[in-house]
Amino acid sequence: MEVNLSPELEAKLERKAAEEGRDTQSLVREAVERLVNHDEWFFRQVEKGSGAVEPTP
Numbered sequence: 001m002e003v004n005l006s007p008e009l010e011a012k013l014e015r016k017a018a019e020e021g022r023d024t025q026s027l028v029r030e031a032v033e034r035l036v037n038h039d040e041w042f043f044r045q046v047e048k049g050s051g052a053v054e055p056t057p
Helices: 007-020 024-052
Strands: none
Touching: 007 024
């Protein structure tokens, strides 16, 4: 997989990775994993909430 980033975002990513002593690839992988996991959690919570709502008569 290939992801194209703006030069500004790529520079920020490189700075962040350097600050953390990590490579950019592992930082991006972690960010994507967090995003996907959060979205899955959020949609499960919405489904739970929707099921708890009683319809109005």
